[in-house]
Structure formats: structure tokens, C-alpha cells
Amino acid sequence: MDSYGDLIAADDVLLFVNAAITSTGQREFHSDAGEQRLSLDFLHAYMLGNYRDLYAGVLALDINDHNAALIIRRLLETTGDATADQRRSEGRLIASRLATLPPQRVYGLFDALRRAGVNNRRTRAIIRDWLSARPDLAFDAVKYRSGLKRALRHAHLSPATEELGTFLFVPLTRKHYATPLLETWRRAHYEQAALYELPYTAAEGFAAKHGIPRNVFLERIAPRMTRLETLRLQDSAHKIGTTGIQADLARMPLTRLATYVLSLPVQDRLHRRAELTHALESAAGRVAGSHRGSWGKVTAVLDDSFSSFGSVHKRHRPLAVSLACHYLLGALADNYTGLWTSGRTDALLTYPYGPTPVGRRILDALDTTPSRLVIVSDGWDNAPPGLAAEVLRIWRTRLDPERHTSIVHLNPVYDAADFDVRRLSAAVPTAGIRDAEDLPALVELAQFAEGRTGLAELITYMDTRAARMNSGHHQERAR
Amino acid sequence: MTTLDLTGLATRPSQVWGAVRLVPLVRDEPVNDLRLHPQLYDDAVGLVEVDPRHAYVSYIPHGFVATWTGDGTPAAAYGTQLSADGNSPPRATMSLRFHRRMARRQAKDRLRFLPMHLALEGYLALHFGGPSLAWEEWSQRAIRQGLSPRVEEAYVGAEVRGLADALRVFEIHPNQCGVMVYVADALAAAFAVPHPDDYRALHPTLLQDLYGELIHHYATLMAPVQDFRARIADTHIRSLAHLRTAVAEQERAWGHFHDTTMAGGLLDHAYTWQSVYQMGGFTLSRFLPEFRPKQDSHIGEAITDGRGRIAYLKTFRLSESQVRRGHLLSRLAANDWHIADTAADLGIHEAQLGLRLESAGFGFLLRQDVLDRYRKQKRTRSR
Numbered sequence: 001m002d003s004y005g006d007l008i009a010a011d012d013v014l015l016f017v018n019a020a021i022t023s024t025g026q027r028e029f030h031s032d033a034g035e036q037r038l039s040l041d042f043l044h045a046y047m048l049g050n051y052r053d054l055y056a057g058v059l060a061l062d063i064n065d066h067n068a069a070l071i072i073r074r075l076l077e078t079t080g081d082a083t084a085d086q087r088r089s090e091g092r093l094i095a096s097r098l099a100t101l102p103p104q105r106v107y108g109l110f111d112a113l114r115r116a117g118v119n120n121r122r123t124r125a126i127i128r129d130w131l132s133a134r135p136d137l138a139f140d141a142v143k144y145r146s147g148l149k150r151a152l153r154h155a156h157l158s159p160a161t162e163e164l165g166t167f168l169f170v171p172l173t174r175k176h177y178a179t180p181l182l183e184t185w186r187r188a189h190y191e192q193a194a195l196y197e198l199p200y201t202a203a204e205g206f207a208a209k210h211g212i213p214r215n216v217f218l219e220r221i222a223p224r225m226t227r228l229e230t231l232r233l234q235d236s237a238h239k240i241g242t243t244g245i246q247a248d249l250a251r252m253p254l255t256r257l258a259t260y261v262l263s264l265p266v267q268d269r270l271h272r273r274a275e276l277t278h279a280l281e282s283a284a285g286r287v288a289g290s291h292r293g294s295w296g297k298v299t300a301v302l303d304d305s306f307s308s309f310g311s312v313h314k315r316h317r318p319l320a321v322s323l324a325c326h327y328l329l330g331a332l333a334d335n336y337t338g339l340w341t342s343g344r345t346d347a348l349l350t351y352p353y354g355p356t357p358v359g360r361r362i363l364d365a366l367d368t369t370p371s372r373l374v375i376v377s378d379g380w381d382n383a384p385p386g387l388a389a390e391v392l393r394i395w396r397t398r399l400d401p402e403r404h405t406s407i408v409h410l411n412p413v414y415d416a417a418d419f420d421v422r423r424l425s426a427a428v429p430t431a432g433i434r435d436a437e438d439l440p441a442l443v444e445l446a447q448f449a450e451g452r453t454g455l456a457e458l459i460t461y462m463d464t465r466a467a468r469m470n471s472g473h474h475q476e477r478a479r
Numbered sequence: 480m481t482t483l484d485l486t487g488l489a490t491r492p493s494q495v496w497g498a499v500r501l502v503p504l505v506r507d508e509p510v511n512d513l514r515l516h517p518q519l520y521d522d523a524v525g526l527v528e529v530d531p532r533h534a535y536v537s538y539i540p541h542g543f544v545a546t547w548t549g550d551g552t553p554a555a556a557y558g559t560q561l562s563a564d565g566n567s568p569p570r571a572t573m574s575l576r577f578h579r580r581m582a583r584r585q586a587k588d589r590l591r592f593l594p595m596h597l598a599l600e601g602y603l604a605l606h607f608g609g610p611s612l613a614w615e616e617w618s619q620r621a622i623r624q625g626l627s628p629r630v631e632e633a634y635v636g637a638e639v640r641g642l643a644d645a646l647r648v649f650e651i652h653p654n655q656c657g658v659m660v661y662v663a664d665a666l667a668a669a670f671a672v673p674h675p676d677d678y679r680a681l682h683p684t685l686l687q688d689l690y691g692e693l694i695h696h697y698a699t700l701m702a703p704v705q706d707f708r709a710r711i712a713d714t715h716i717r718s719l720a721h722l723r724t725a726v727a728e729q730e731r732a733w734g735h736f737h738d739t740t741m742a743g744g745l746l747d748h749a750y751t752w753q754s755v756y757q758m759g760g761f762t763l764s765r766f767l768p769e770f771r772p773k774q775d776s777h778i779g780e781a782i783t784d785g786r787g788r789i790a791y792l793k794t795f796r797l798s799e800s801q802v803r804r805g806h807l808l809s810r811l812a813a814n815d816w817h818i819a820d821t822a823a824d825l826g827i828h829e830a831q832l833g834l835r836l837e838s839a840g841f842g843f844l845l846r847q848d849v850l851d852r853y854r855k856q857k858r859t860r861s862r
Contacts, residue, residue, distance in 0.1 A: 029648065030648055305650050306650040306651065307648065307650060342653075353653075354650060354651065354652060354653050355491070355492075355494070355503075355650040355651075355652050356650060359709065359726065360726065363719065363722065363723055363726065366719055367719060382492060382494045382650060383491065383492045383650075383652075384492030384707070384708075384709050384729060384730060384733055385492060385493075385494075385495075385706040385707065385708050385709065386706065386708030386709045386710075387709040387726060387729065389708075389709075390709050390710065390711045390729075391711075391722065391726070393713070394711060394713045394716055394722060395722075397713065398713050398716050398717075399716070399718070399719065399722070
């Protein structure tokens with residue numbers, strides 16, 4: 001039997017995990033960026049102060065990159081408070097998490113550490129190890145030049161080669177570089193043809209410098225773009241008459257793809273229905289992997305009310321998560337029904353509109369007698385308010401006390417005022433969600449949120465996740 | 480003297496943000512033959528789709544300014560107006576003279592004249608032109624000019640704390656054609672339009688409407704109001720079908736509660752109606768309450784169709800002092816503006832009534848010597 005303290009600790013950790021999954025300190029539909037950041041800061045300070053081990057352990061879960069960077073930063077800032085054992089385990093967690101973070105975030109993090117004056121031995125070692133593990137430092141030097149430069153300077157490291165040092169600190173003093181990429185960069189200053197061999201972001205500056213027309217530039221740089229750059233630019237490229245940029249949608253990660261679909265006007269989605277549906281389905285199939293078709297009869301209630309618009313900073317994010325979940329659940333289940341709160345039935349044409357009658361829609365969902373009910377909503381229920389809670393409560397206590405139907409509520413929005421994601425009902429577990437890809441893991445995590453398992457199980461769970469991450473078997477991070 | 484009837488507009492569950500509660504009003508079938516004047520949409524084309532086989536009447540909500548006059552200078556509609564075809568300019572406009580900085584904004588070709596001011600003054604002036612009989616107490620000014628021009632104080636919606644956020648996070652219902660705005664659960668305004676598209680266009684303008692000082696104070700001082708959360712007694716529920724019935728009952732109960740209790744202050748009172756225009760089966764009228772002190776009093780204007788159903792509605796909640804002034808004036812008008820008769824009607828002395836008129840801001844209506852006499856009488860009596 002867990003003591004009160006353990007129960008509270010388990011609760012606090014889950015609360016923090018929910019926040020760390022959903023909040024990015026940006027503006028949301030119901031709260032602005034300032035409230036989000038303040039609320040998140042408090043949670044980080046609270047966790048670090050009370051449960052340092054668990055706080056570090058959260059790095060192994062599917063929290064978002066923003067919070068991962070914040071946790072690493074706070075751990076490094078407070079190195080002095082940690083015991084030798086803690087430092088060892090934290091060090092492993094930090095190193096494995098840094099390896100999965102996008103490089104621009106890591107350079108940003110190093111820069112934040114520099115500005116905060118955090119320069120202890122552990123920090124320097126971590127920067128050193130991360131840099132030595134980079135596959136191609138010359139590429140980093142071209143693409144993230146100032147980031148790399150400041151990281152080296154801050155950690156008192158000498159560049160791997162003398163040439164790299166010259167490139168970073170006095171780049172144009174050399175007549176020739178032996179490294180091909182660095183040489184290309186030097187030539188790009190004088191020669192237009194050379195810039196097309198650089199990474200897109202670096203080339204863009206040179207294109208402006210040489211006054212190359214945008215459509216010519218985009219046409220020729222297309223092969224050098226990353227997946228996401230292609231996806232981001234293809235529509236604006238089409239508008240200026242460049243057809244060379246063609247994103248391979250079928251290879252895009254699921255939630256990213258859903259965001260892209262929602263960014264298209266409804267007319268375009270109608271024209272490209274076959275292509276988009278195929279892309280979404282194959283992305284969902286990849287995520288489902290070996291679990292495909294193993295979830296039985298699943299019904300989902302998906303929120304497409306006006307508030308699922310998110311905010312101008314996270315445009316359509318909540319709706320994109322719903323849409324991605326729709327396709328993912330379709331792949332996971334062998335019999336799937338998706339119900340949108342607005343009552344519309346064509347998932348591909350969805351857009352944020354109208355109120356949130358979640359209660360009514362849950363009733364419709366329960367009518368299909370599912371074995372699993374998944375609700376994706378921001379927790380606001382206003383037509384009428386509180387109805388979803390009542391329906392769920394009565395279902396749990398009166399109509400299905402043996403729990404034949406498992407119900408889980410996934411919430412993509414952090415509620416700054418409550419320090420947690422908003423719950424629909426106490427009778428149903430709620431977990432934060434950021435990427436639909438994490439859905440299977442979150443449904444696993446949600447059982448803890450129901451309060452039926454205690455701290456011991458939670459710690460075991462986090463340890464296995466940490467072990468999995470440290471051994472390098474973490475899931476492919478499809479961001 | 481009839482009450483306001485919201486038949487055809489169904490109440491949906493309220494949405495709460497801070498001290499503001501917004502209650503959506505939904506139409507099953509929108510009114511298609513009365514639409515907003517398309518000229519208001521100069522920048523956003525395509526909202527008004529006119530079916531060539533159907534004639535439609537358009538209305539121009541007061542408080543909008545567009546380039547209506549022949550020479551392109553902006554003009555404001557004087558109260559809401561009806562017109563049969565989209566091109567004819569409204570009949571009564573008030574030309575506006577802007578200061579240099581304001582005039583620059585004309586470049587966008589569409590200006591919004593801020594407050595409901597015009598309409599508000601219009602309402603009061605229309606009904607209280609001044610003494611209709613020249614009793615000796617009234618000053619020359621009162622007889623020649625009446626009460627006009629009058630100035631009433633009110634607050635722009637942007638000044639009402641929390642209203643902007645409430646309107647931003649409000650989720651508009653499908654087919655929504657209106658809204659009731661409550662601040663600290665006091666009805667601030669009711670607003671209804673014929674068609675959902677009109678409502679979508681005008682939803683943000685609620686922020687630029689006028690609200691009485693009472694509403695402003697409530698918004699500033701009040702704590703957040705409670706949601707009316709659904710409550711279902713679970714003892715008798717045996718199946719999903721039962722649950723569904725209970726849910727429907729909850730929704731019905733809310734609508735009933737709202738219409739009879741929350742909106743009672745607006746819907747239960749009788750109003751004096753004055754029809755202003757009639758066109759294509761639609762009647763534009765303005766209404767005034769009975770001005771009973773210490774009770775909700777709303778003034779407003781409405782367009783009704785042939786069957787008397789509301790197509791357009793806009794109300795303004797008067798502040799307590801406005802109600803008192805309205806009360807005084809309506810009593811005066813009922814007694815043919817005879818001071819002594821009115822005083823007897825109210826059960827007070829003539830001098831007391833005179834001083835009440837003065838403290839209500841109507842001192843200029845009385846002749847100076849009469850007013851002085853009243854003051855003297857009061858002094859002698861209080862001694």
C-alpha cells in the first residue's frame with residue numbers, strides 16, 4: 001500500500017508529464033504565452049525541488065523538445081545539488097535525450113546555458129560528448145555556424161581540425177579549404193553555381209546576396225532541402241511557378257502531415273483527396289506497425305470545435321492531433337468509428353467550427369458498443385457545460401461498472417491556470433498528447449492517471465523507458 | 480404596449496469567460512429575405528448571396544459608417560434603416576466631420592462609427608421632444624429645442640473588462656443568429672440578426688457597441704460567474720436510452736430556466752413600441768421600457784416580419800440614473816408636462832419635483848426664476 005506521500009508524488013509526476021507533453025510556452029486558444037510560460041516555470045521549479053530523480057527520469061518519456069531542453073538546462077544549472085549517483089544517471093539520460101533532439105534546439109540550449117553562465121565541468125563534458133558524436137561537423141559549421149562557434153567557445157574546446165577552427169572564427173582568410181563543403185561555402189561568396197551545393201538555409205542567404213530570382217533558386221536548390229523544408233515550401237513555390245519542389249507526402253510523419261492537410265484550403269483537399277488520404281493512411285500504418293488491427297473495436301470522439309484552432313502560434317495544432325489520431329486509430333483498430341463533435345463525417349475536410357457538444361457525442365460513441373473509447377479534446381465542454389462529465393460518470397458508475405469499455409481522454413492543450421491538461425471527468429483518465437505518434441504509449445501512461453496504480457509501478461515504468469532510451473532502442477523520433 | 484417575443488430563436492447552453500456569460504440564440508430557419516446592407520461589406524465581398532428569383536430587403540444597422548453620400552464623404556446611418564434594393568442610400572444619414580487623423584482612415588473606404596450614441600440619443604430625443612404644451616414654468620429653450628441634443632454616457636465594449644476575451648473564445652453555434660450578453664449575470668444586451676452569415680460578420684462588433692455604466696462596473700468588480708453545469712440524477716438510469724432522455728431534459732431545462740429567469744428582465748416587461756419604417760413586410764420599430772426605477776430597463780430596436788417574429792434586435796441596458804431620468808420624463812409626458820400635476824402624480828411637492836429635474840440634469844428646461852423659487856422653497860421648508 002502506498003503512503004500518502006507516494007500517491008502525491010505519483011500525482012505530481014503525472015501532472016508534470018502532462019504539462020511537459022503539451023505546453024510549449026506558446027499562446028494557446030484560452031491562455032496567452034506569458035501565462036503558459038509562468039505556469040510551466042513553476043512546475044519545473046517545483047519538480048526539480050521536490051523530486052529530482054523523477055524530474056530527470058521524465059526525459060525518457062515522450063515529452064516535447066521544448067520541455068526536454070528546459071529540463072536539461074535546469075539539471076545542469078543545479079549540478080551542485082546532485083549526488084554522485086544522481087549525476088551519473090542524469091548524465092546518461094541527458095546524453096541520450098540530446099541525441100534525439102534536433103540540432104538547432106541543442107545549439108539553442110547550449111547558448112541558453114552560455115547566457116545563464118552555466119559552465120561547470122559536467123556541462124562542458126556534455127557539450128564535448130555531444131559535439132564529438134555529430135556525424136559531420138563541417139555541415140554543422142556551415143548550417144549552424146554561430147551556434148557551433150559559441151558552443152566551442154563556451155566549453156573551452158578546440159575545433160576538431162585546424163581548418164574547422166579557421167572556418168568558424170576567421171572564415172575568409174584562407175584561399176582554399178580541403179573539406180569540400182567548406183570550400184563550397186567559400187566559393188559561394190563569389191560563384192552562384194556553388195551555392196546550390198549548400199544546405200537550403202545557408203544557400204538562401206547567398207541567393208539573396210547574389211540577387212537570384214526566387215523561382216530559379218527554389219528550382220535548383222530543391223534536391224538539397226530537408227523533408228520538412230520541402231513540405232513547407234512546396235505551396236509557396238507552386239504559386240511562383242516552380243514545379244520542381246515535390247514533397248513525398250507518404251514519407252512524412254503523421255501529425256506533421258495532418259497539420260499540412262489542415263493548412264490547405266478545403267477545395268485543394270477535395271482535388272487531392274486520393275493523394276492525401278493515401279499519405280495519411282500510410283503514415284498511420286507506419287506508426288501502428290506491428291500493432292495494426294490489434295485494438296479491437298474502437299470508437300473515437302474527436303474535437304473539431306472552434307477552439308481546436310489553437311492559436312496563431314500553434315495553428316490548428318489540436319485539430320491536427322485529432323485528425324492524426326483519427327487515421328492512427330483507424331489503423332490500430334479492426335473496427336473503427338470516428339465521431340467529430342461538429343457532426344461532420346468527412347475527416348479530410350475538417351476545419352475548426354462551432355461549439356463543443358462532447359457529452360452528446362460520447363453518448364453516440366457509447367451507442368456503438370466499443371471495447372475502447374478514445375476522446376481527443378481540449379477538455380472544454382460547453383454545449384451544455386459539464387455534460388460530458390455527467391455522461392462519463394454515469395456510464396462508469398451505473399451502466400458499465402465492470403469496465404468492459406476502456407475509456408481514455410487525450411488532451412493536446414495545456415491549461416496554464418490548472419497546471420495540467422483539463423480533465424473531462426474524474427472517472428476517466430486524462431493524458432496530455434502532443435503527437436499522435438505517441439498515442440499507444442500515452443494510453444499506457446493513462447492507466448497511472450486513473451489512480452489505480454501507484455508510485456512504485458510508475459517508477460518501474462519510467463526506469464524501463466529510461467533503459468530503453470539509453471540502450472538506443474528508443475522509437476524512431478519522427479519529428 | 481407589448482412584451483418582446485423571441486419566438487423562433489432557440490436558446491443554447493451558455494459559455495462563460497470570467498464575469499461574462501454569452502447565451503447563443505439559434506434559428507432553425509434563417510430569414511433569407513432580410514439581409515445586411517451589402518455596402519457594409521465593401522472589403523469582404525460575397526457574404527450576401529442574392530438569389531435572383533427572390534427579392535430581399537436589406538437593413539443597415541446603426542453605428543455603421545460607409546461611403547453613402549454622393550460625394551464619397553462618410554455618413555452614419557441614423558438608427559437602423561430598411562431599404563429595398565442594395566444601391567439606394569439610406570434615407571436618414573448624419574454626415575460626419577472628422578478630424579484630420581480620423582479622416583485618414585477613410586482610405587480604407589469603410590469606417591465604423593463608434594458608439595450606438597446616435598441611436599441612443601435618437602431614442603430619447605424621438606420620444607421626448609420636449610414639452611408639448613407651453614406651461615409657464617418651461618424655459619424658452621425647452622420649448623424651442625426640446626431635450627435635444629442630449630448626451631448619454633456609456634462605455635464601449637472594449638472597456639468592459641473580459642468582454643473581448645469572452646468574444647474571442649466564444650464558440651459560435653451553427654445557425655446562430657444572436658446572442659445575449661450577461662455581465663455578472665445581469666443582462667447587458669440582446670442582439671439578433673436575420674441570418675447566420677450576418678451574425679458571423681457582426682460578432683466582433685459587439686465589442687464596439689455601447690454598454691451602460693452598470694455593466695462596466697459589474698465587469699470590473701465581479702468575480703467570475705459560475706457555469707451552469709449539467710447535473711443528472713443517476714438513480715433511475717438503467718440504459719443508454721435513459722441517459723439520452725435525461726440529457727435532452729437537461730438541455731430543455733436550461734433553455735426554460737434562461738428564458739423565464741435569466742432573461743426575465745427583458746422579456747417580461749411591456750414596452751412602448753413605435754414603428755419607424757415599414758417595407759417589404761418588415762417593420763422597423765424602436766421600443767422603450769416603462770422606466771421603473773430599480774428594475775432592468777432596456778431600450779432597443781427591432782425589425783419584425785409579417786408574423787411579428789423578431790428578425791433583428793438590439794437592446795441597450797440603461798443605467799440606474801438613466802432609468803430615473805426616463806421615469807421623470809415619462810411621468811411628465813403622461814401628465815402633459817404639467818409640473819404641478821406630475822408632482823401630485825408622484826406624490827411629492829412641486830418644488831421637490833423641480834429640484835429632482837435639476838439634479839437629473841434637466842435644470843435647463845425650467846425657467847431660471849422658477850428654479851430659483853423652488854430652491855428658496857426648499858430652503859425655507861428645511862429650516
